[in-house]
Amino acid sequence: MSTVTSFRPRTRRNVELVLLLLAIAIVLVAYLDVGLAMGGTFPPDLIKYGFGLLFLSVGFHLVLRWRAAYADPLMLPIATLLNGLGLVMIHRLDLAYGRTGSKLLEPKQLMWSALSVLIAAGVIIALRDHRQLRRFTFTAMAVGLGMLLLPLLPIIGRSINGSRIWIGIGPLSLQPAEIAKILLVIFFAGYLVETRDVLSMVGRRFLGIGLPRARDLGPILIAWLASVAVLVFQGDLGTSLLFFGVFVAMLYVATERRSWIAIGLILFCAGSYFANLVITHVQVRVLLWLDPFGPKALAVSDQLAKGLMGMAQGGLLGSGLGLGHPQLTYFPESDFIIPSFGEELGLVGLFALLLLYVLLVERGLRAALGVRDGFGKLLAVGLSFSFALQCFVVVGGVTRVIPLTGMTMPFLSYGGSSLLANWSLVAILLRISDQSRRPLPDPEELAAASAAHTQVVRLQ
Amino acid sequence: MNKPIRRLSYVVALLFCSLLFSTTWVQFVTAKSIDNLPGNYRTLLNGYSRQRGAILVNGSPIAKSVPIKDRYKFVRTYPSAKLYSQVTGYYSFTYGAGGGLEGSEDSLLSGQSDQLFYRQVLDMLTGKPPSGASLELTINPKAQAAADQALGNQRGAVVALDPKTGAVLAMVSHPQYDPGTLASHNLNSVAAAWKALNATSGNPAVNRSIAGDLYPPGSTFKLVTAAAALSSGKFTESSQIPGPATLALPQSTAHLPTDDLQPCGPGDKTTLTHALEISCNTAFGWLGLDLGGNALRAQAAKFGFGDTLHVPMRVTASSVPPLNAPQSAQAAIGQYDVRVTPLQMAMVSAGIANNGAVMTPYLVKDSRNSSLDIIDQTQPQQLSQAVTPAVAAALTRMMVTVVQSGTGTPAQIPGITVAGKTGTAQLAAGGNPDAWFTSFAPATNPQVAVAVVVENGGNAGSEAYGGAVAGPIARAVMEAVLKP
Numbered sequence: 001m002s003t004v005t006s007f008r009p010r011t012r013r014n015v016e017l018v019l020l021l022l023a024i025a026i027v028l029v030a031y032l033d034v035g036l037a038m039g040g041t042f043p044p045d046l047i048k049y050g051f052g053l054l055f056l057s058v059g060f061h062l063v064l065r066w067r068a069a070y071a072d073p074l075m076l077p078i079a080t081l082l083n084g085l086g087l088v089m090i091h092r093l094d095l096a097y098g099r100t101g102s103k104l105l106e107p108k109q110l111m112w113s114a115l116s117v118l119i120a121a122g123v124i125i126a127l128r129d130h131r132q133l134r135r136f137t138f139t140a141m142a143v144g145l146g147m148l149l150l151p152l153l154p155i156i157g158r159s160i161n162g163s164r165i166w167i168g169i170g171p172l173s174l175q176p177a178e179i180a181k182i183l184l185v186i187f188f189a190g191y192l193v194e195t196r197d198v199l200s201m202v203g204r205r206f207l208g209i210g211l212p213r214a215r216d217l218g219p220i221l222i223a224w225l226a227s228v229a230v231l232v233f234q235g236d237l238g239t240s241l242l243f244f245g246v247f248v249a250m251l252y253v254a255t256e257r258r259s260w261i262a263i264g265l266i267l268f269c270a271g272s273y274f275a276n277l278v279i280t281h282v283q284v285r286v287l288l289w290l291d292p293f294g295p296k297a298l299a300v301s302d303q304l305a306k307g308l309m310g311m312a313q314g315g316l317l318g319s320g321l322g323l324g325h326p327q328l329t330y331f332p333e334s335d336f337i338i339p340s341f342g343e344e345l346g347l348v349g350l351f352a353l354l355l356l357y358v359l360l361v362e363r364g365l366r367a368a369l370g371v372r373d374g375f376g377k378l379l380a381v382g383l384s385f386s387f388a389l390q391c392f393v394v395v396g397g398v399t400r401v402i403p404l405t406g407m408t409m410p411f412l413s414y415g416g417s418s419l420l421a422n423w424s425l426v427a428i429l430l431r432i433s434d435q436s437r438r439p440l441p442d443p444e445e446l447a448a449a450s451a452a453h454t455q456v457v458r459l460q
Numbered sequence: 461m462n463k464p465i466r467r468l469s470y471v472v473a474l475l476f477c478s479l480l481f482s483t484t485w486v487q488f489v490t491a492k493s494i495d496n497l498p499g500n501y502r503t504l505l506n507g508y509s510r511q512r513g514a515i516l517v518n519g520s521p522i523a524k525s526v527p528i529k530d531r532y533k534f535v536r537t538y539p540s541a542k543l544y545s546q547v548t549g550y551y552s553f554t555y556g557a558g559g560g561l562e563g564s565e566d567s568l569l570s571g572q573s574d575q576l577f578y579r580q581v582l583d584m585l586t587g588k589p590p591s592g593a594s595l596e597l598t599i600n601p602k603a604q605a606a607a608d609q610a611l612g613n614q615r616g617a618v619v620a621l622d623p624k625t626g627a628v629l630a631m632v633s634h635p636q637y638d639p640g641t642l643a644s645h646n647l648n649s650v651a652a653a654w655k656a657l658n659a660t661s662g663n664p665a666v667n668r669s670i671a672g673d674l675y676p677p678g679s680t681f682k683l684v685t686a687a688a689a690l691s692s693g694k695f696t697e698s699s700q701i702p703g704p705a706t707l708a709l710p711q712s713t714a715h716l717p718t719d720d721l722q723p724c725g726p727g728d729k730t731t732l733t734h735a736l737e738i739s740c741n742t743a744f745g746w747l748g749l750d751l752g753g754n755a756l757r758a759q760a761a762k763f764g765f766g767d768t769l770h771v772p773m774r775v776t777a778s779s780v781p782p783l784n785a786p787q788s789a790q791a792a793i794g795q796y797d798v799r800v801t802p803l804q805m806a807m808v809s810a811g812i813a814n815n816g817a818v819m820t821p822y823l824v825k826d827s828r829n830s831s832l833d834i835i836d837q838t839q840p841q842q843l844s845q846a847v848t849p850a851v852a853a854a855l856t857r858m859m860v861t862v863v864q865s866g867t868g869t870p871a872q873i874p875g876i877t878v879a880g881k882t883g884t885a886q887l888a889a890g891g892n893p894d895a896w897f898t899s900f901a902p903a904t905n906p907q908v909a910v911a912v913v914v915e916n917g918g919n920a921g922s923e924a925y926g927g928a929v930a931g932p933i934a935r936a937v938m939e940a941v942l943k944p
Contacts, residue, residue, distance in 0.1 A: 249471070253464040293497055311486045312494035313502045325502050347487040351480065358476050365469050369462050377461050385468060392475040399482035 009437055012073035013065050019077035020061055024053050027084030030321055034092045037322030052110065053084060056117045063121045067128075068434035072367060075433070078360045079426050082353070082411035083113055083419070088321070089333065089340055090414050096327040105333060105414055112416035119420060120427035130432050134375045137190025144183030145226070147176035152233055175408070177239045178421035181246075181390075182428070185382035188247055192254035193374045195219070200255035212259060220260065223247040224267045231271070235281045238393045238405030244268060246386045253381050254374075282403075289403035303330045307339035307398050318346025333414040335406055338398050354395070357410075361388040364429045370436030380432045383425050495572075504553060508532035511830075513569040513592035515548050515561055517599045523548040523562065528645070536643035542636040543608055546667035547599070547823070549773075550639035554650050559639070559665050561595060561823070564773045568593045568827055575827075575835050591830040598627035598825045598838075603908070606940035607632040610933040614918035616894075617668035617802045620937050623810035623900055623909045625840035626819030628771065630910075630937055631803075633668040635660065668913075670775040674799040675913050678885030678926065679739045680896045681794030683808050686736055686858065688759035689747050690851040695732055697854045703730035703743035709786035716745040716789055736858045737866035739882060741793050748792025753783025756791055760798075762846040763808045764818055769843075771803070771823045778804040794883060806911035807843075809898045812859070813879070813906035816852035818843045860903050868897065870931035873939055877903040880934065882926030892917035897930035901938045908941040910934045 028050050035043030057080045064071050091106040099105065127133070133140075150167050151157040157167055167174050192199070199216050227244040230236055248264030275282045288297050292304040306329045314324065326332040326340035333340070342350045364384030368377045390410055397404040408418040486494070495503050511534055514524040522544045525534040536551045538544070549560025557566045567573040571592035600620070607618035607630045620630035637660070641653035657665060666672040689695045703724030707716040724730040724740035735743035748756060760766075760780045769775040778800040783791050790796040803821060811818035819840055826837040847855070859879035862868040867882040880899025887894065895917055900909035912930040920929045 249468055253461055253468060256461065256464050293494075308486055309494055309497070309500050309502055311483070312491040313500075313506065314487055315491050316488060325505055328501055342483065342487055347483060350483050350487070354476060354479055354483070358472070361472055362469070365465060365472070368465050374461060377465065381465055381468065385472065388472045388475060392479060395479045396475075396482065399479065399486050401478055401482045 009070065009439055011065075011069045013061070013069060016064070016073035016076055017058075017061055019073065020057055020080060023077045023081035023084065024050065024057065026081060027053060027088060030085060030088040031091065033320070034088055034095070034322040037320060038092065038095050049110075052114070053080070056114055060117055060121050060124075063124050064430065067124050068430055070434045070437040070439075071124075071430040072363045072433035072437070074363050075360060075426055075430055078356050078363075079411055079423065082356060085341075085353075086337065086409075086412035086414070087113065089326075089337060089344075089412070092322055092344075093327055093333045093340070095322075096325075108416070109414055109419070112419045115416075116419040116423035120423040123424055123427035124431060127428070127431050130371075130376050130379060130428060130435060131373060133186050133379065133428075134190045134193075137187055137194075140183040140190070141187035144180045144187055147180040147183065148226075148230065148239075150176045174417045175415065176417065177236070178408070178415075178417040179424075181242065181386055182383070182421055182425055184243060185246060185250075185386055186379065188250045189375055189378035189382055191219075192250055192378055196254040196374070199251065199260075200257050212255075212257065212263075217263075220248070220251065220263060220267070224271065228271050228275075231275055231282070232279065235279070236406065237275075237282065237285060237403060238390075238397070238407035241268075241393060241402075241405070242386060242389050242407075244271075245389050246382055249385045250378055250382045254378055285403040285405070289400060292400065303336075304398070304400070304404050306330065307336045308400070310336075310339045311342035311399070314343035314346045316347050318342070318344050318349055320344060334408055335394070335413070336398060337409050337413045338395050341412070353412075354391075357388070357391045360426075361385075361391075363433065367429055367433035367436045371432050372436070376432050376435060380429060380436075383429055387422070387425065498556075504556075505532070507557075507570045508534060508553065510534070510571060511591035512536065512551065513571070513594035513827075513830075515544075515569075516594060516596045517544070517601050517604070519596070520601075522597075523551070523639075530645055532645055535645055536640075538638065538640040538643070541638045541640060543604065543632075544599075545636040545639055545664065546633045546669070547597070547631055548639055550642040550665075552642040552650055552654070553645065554647055555642060555654055560667065560773060562639075564770070565595060565824070565827075568595065576829055593827045593829050593835060595827050596825045597823055598622070598629065599631065599823070600629040600941055602940040603630040603937050604632060606630075606936045607933065608634075610936035611912075611914070612919075614914050614929075615662055615668075615916065616912065616914040616918065616930075618910065618912050618933060618937060619669045619802045619806040620908055620910045620941065621806045621810045621819075621821055623813035623906045624819070626810070626821045626843070627825070627840070628803075628821055628823045629908060629941060631667075631669050631823070633666070635662045635664040637664040667773065669802045670771065670773060671801070672776070674776060674778065674801055675894055675896075676885040676887065677794040677798055677800040677805055678883030678894065678896050679741075679794055680805050680808070680881050680883035680898050680911075680926070681798055681800075682736060682739065682744045682792070683812065683855065683859070683881050683898070684760050684763060685744050685747055685751070685756060685792040686732065687763075687812070687847050687851060687855060688751050688755050689732065690854055691759065691847055692751060692755065694750075695747075697733045697858055698731050700729050700731060701735065701743050702728055702746045703735055703740045704728040705742070707742040707745045707789065709745075709789055710749065711784065712786045714786060716741055716793075718742050733858045733861055736881070737861045739862075739867050744792045745789040748789040749785060751788070751792075753785075753788035753791065756780060756783065756788060759846070762818075762844050763811055764804060764843055764846075765800075767843070769803075769821065771821050773823070775803055775821075776801055794885060802911045802913050804911075805896070805898045805913075806909050808846075809859075809880075809900045809911065810906075810909035811844075811846040812852050812855045813900040813909050814852075815849040816845055816847040818846050856903055859899070863899065867925070867927045868899070868931055870927050871897060871899055871935045871938075873901065873935055873942070876901050876938075876942060878935070878938065879903045879906075880931070882931065884926045895920070895929035896926045897934045899934050899938065901942060908938050910937050912937075 090109050094104050094106050227240040231240040251260045288304050291297050310329050321344050324343040326343050329336045361384050368380035394407050394409045396402045408415045410422040512525040514521040522540050528535040549562040551557045551562045557563045569592045603620050611634050618632045644650050705723045718741050757780045765778045768777045781797045787796050791798050820843040822838045826834050829835050856879050863871050863878045863880045868880040871880050878901040883896025885894045895914040898911040900906045912933045914929050918929050
């Protein structure tokens with residue numbers, strides 16, 4: 001008689017720990033590099049800084065061991081590395097600008113990082129199963145839309161650089177759209193998993209593609225109108241593109257109908273065409289996009305031009321951390337942090353950063369493939385794709401793939417709301433990946449359970 | 461739902477591939493052109509923060525970067541102040557690099573040139589701060605100083621060449637300016653200096669020896685006409701040609717007179733040699749008619765007219781326009797629309813001196829990287845064969861008589877046979893003429909060829925004659941080269 005040895009996936013938590021230590025080591029070397037390049041001395045903060053980073057991320061790691069043992073082992077090290085490198089660049093810019101005291105951005109970002117990691121750990125502890133989120137489908141929609149519209153309110157709404165996407169509470173400026181991103185993905189997932197059967201019905205066929213029934217077009221039109229509203233009233237191309245893109249992608253995954261992509265693209269093209277006709281803010285962005293070095297564009301803004309000049313100066317290998325001039329670009333620590341890295345780490349460094357993002361997205365999609373319930377799949381896809389699309393909008397904006405839009409680069413850019421949102425996003429993905437990699441309960445245990453007084457209903 | 465998720469992952473891959481492509485486009489493919497955009501502050505800052513290569517004459521710097529304790533780390537200095545202003549040009553934080561070698565050789569001096577790539581990679585690996593290449597010039601400092609001194613406060617230009625190689629031995633253009641005032645890190649004083657420079661009459665920033673508005677060559681162009689005549693085979697240096705007091709021009713009512721309104725020889729006839737010796741306008745006008753405009757243009761082209769040279773600064777091409785019959789008579793004596801650079805006239809003398817072979821002029825002997833390894837050495841190159849060696853020898857004999865007994869006697873050097881030709885170019889009626897002199901010496905084994913132009917007759921004013929005004933300047937330069 002042969003023994004059946006069931007395959008038991010390993011948790012890979014030790015791999016995570018090793019990678020985490022490696023990530024911290026890279027960040028500390030970068031910090032040391034900046035200190036030596038700019039001050040010529042060993043930066044005294046290094047030890048304090050190192051321990052802080054170690055404490056936070058290893059703490060999170062222990063939470064994962066405790067509550068999500070099968071979670072993906074790559075996500076935490078990647079997020080830590082990106083967050084740490086962002087801190088190094090912000091610190092480097094603090095030095096370049098000669099900021100002191102309360103003007104320093106790096107301590108603030110460090111504080112927000114700590115808070116974000118704590119909240120992410122809280123998400124892991126409180127959210128035992130991602131399916132709990134499905135209960136909040138419509139709450140998420142209400143709060144999400146509310147947050148999206150919050151900056152339009154008087155008093156707390158703030159308009160910065162032509163985009164009304166900020167709210168100010170006391171000294172804090174927040175971009176609620178970052179949080180709204182997660183809430184709306186939860187809503188999309190909950191809503192689509194309910195309605196996917198209806199939405200995938202074929203009305204008539206056209207050019208071999210099954211078109212949806214006219215009465216099912218409601219949701220996509222509402223999503224489209226909402227994103228157009230964001231564009232018109234808040235002047236924010238990036239957020240608008242992000243929401244609509246994520247919605248269409250999730251709709252496609254839920255229904256497996258390519259026609260939704262076609263419809264989405266047509267709506268998108270129509271929307272951008274009219275936006276370029278009507279909204280001056282958009283026209284300016286398009287002008288800057290097409291010819292950033294032209295006299296017409298430079299008369300309006302040399303923001304994009306300066307970023308491109310920084311990247312070009314970086315070339316293949318970059319100037320080295322602390323040796324370039326990223327402070328010559330506007331917003332070098334937030335929207336233009338990618339040109340800052342491009343200048344100092346070169347094309348090679350930028351490729352490495354982009355690959356880290358790809359890897360994170362890929363792990364998220366892998367979790368979506370592995371998880372067994374439809375809601376989890378849609379949620380993981382939505383979160384991963386929104387992350388990928390945000391990277392595309394930001395990097396594509398500063399390298400002229402698409403018109404520039406004001407958005408933060410996840411984990412790297414300066415900004416509390418961005419850190420908070422992206423750490424929470426990773427926490428949810430970690431939770432889903434834990435579900436997807438966790439082995440099914442042992443059949444013998446199930447048998448034992450079914451022999452007990454309470455009957456377990458076995459569906460398989 | 462797994463199939464669309466897999467498909468979506470292709471979309472993600474596509475999105476990121478486009479980013480890899482776009483970053484490569486910005487940071488690698490178009491990086492150089494973005495770096496070179498006007499107003500790219502980073503390029504300027506980078507240029508300042510690394511040690512720019514020096515420009516050397518005979519081993520001692522005429523432009524060098526010295527360390528300074530401010531944000532730009534190095535400041536450019538010009539030890540000779542005005543003497544080399546149009547050779548070096550300026551290197552200014554506000555106004556960029558230009559006006560001479562600083563501009564034309566910027567990529568080498570700043571260390572951005574591809575020629576330095578290997579060295580820069582090595583420097584990067586060994587942690588050595590990157591620095592630019594230094595340039596050793598062909599200038600003979602004694603000749604440069606002599607030319608500068610002899611020209612004095614007169615406007616004009618002097619160029620001296622080594623006829624055998626084309627090496628530029630002296631290049632002076634008056635008025636001058638001090639490029640050091642533009643290189644200062646005190647941006648307000650730089651702005652003031654720039655304003656003053658542009659307000660100065662005579663445009664000191666222009667290198668008159670190779671660029672600017674160009675000059676009518678006057679009678680120095682008769683060398684080209686004589687070369688065409690001898691090369692045609694119809695004439696020898698002793699051929700008798702008409703030399704009346706005035707020459708009637710065909711197809712027009714105009715007449716071409718001699719300077720003194722006297723015939724150039726008995727019976728209105730003269731030899732080719734004598735015509736050059738006394739610079740007979742009617743004899744050369746007659747030659748122009750006889751040879752035709754095309755022959756003159758072809759001969760001029762063989763001396764380098766029409767070529768845009770880089771020495772390495774860009775040299776404006778000298779030109780002879782298409783000519784009808786009366787125009788060819790006027791062009792033959794350097795009038796009408798013939799326009800030349802002093803460098804071009806020096807090349808004419810140098811070509812005659814070098815058995816008819818015109819060498820390509822060059823100013824940079826070699827360039828060296830920061831470790832003083834030679835990265836490029838200029839090899840003398842022949843630009844053209846303007847005349848046969850026999851014609852060159854005949855022209856030399858004719859030019860010697862000009863200096864021995866003709867219009868060029870002020871250029872005589874005791875103990876050395878000098879060959880030369882004067883020129884006096886009337887620009888506009890009533891205005892003072894430009895005084896020209898071009899020559900080479902020694903006539904038998906030429907070491908130096910010179911061209912001098914003094915604008916508006918210099919200090920002699922309306923009395924200016926090429927020989928009297930420009931001749932002594934050419935003599936001073938030749939002496940500086942020949943006498944130890």
